[in-house]
Amino acid sequence: MIVEMLLFVVLLICCFLCLYRIARGPTVPDRVVAIDILGIVVVGFTALIAVETGKDFYMNIAIAWALISFLGTIALAKHLEGKSFDE
Secondary structure (H helix, E strand, O other): OHHHHHHHHHHHHHHHHHHHHHHHOOOHHHHHHHHHHHHHHHHHHHHHHHHHHOOOHHHHHHHHHHHHHHHHHHHHHHHHHOOOOOO
16 A cells, blocks of 8 residues: 555656646657656556556556557657658
C-alpha cells in the first residue's frame, strides 16, 4: 500500500512538471516532448490502477492510450517538419 501511494505521488509530480514544461517550454519541440511524456505518465497511472484494483480492462486502456499518444506525437512531428501525412 505504501509503495503504490509513493508511486502515485511520483507520477503526480511528473504530471505537474510536464504541464509546466508544456506551458513554459522555450521551443515547440520541447512542448511536443512534454506532451509525449505526459502520455507516458497517463499510461503509468492506468497501469498503477490496474495493479491496485486487479481489473484487466485498465491495461487495455493503457495500451490504447499509448498507441494513440504515439500516433499523435508522430503526426505532430510531421506537421512541425512541414511534410504531409502521405510522405
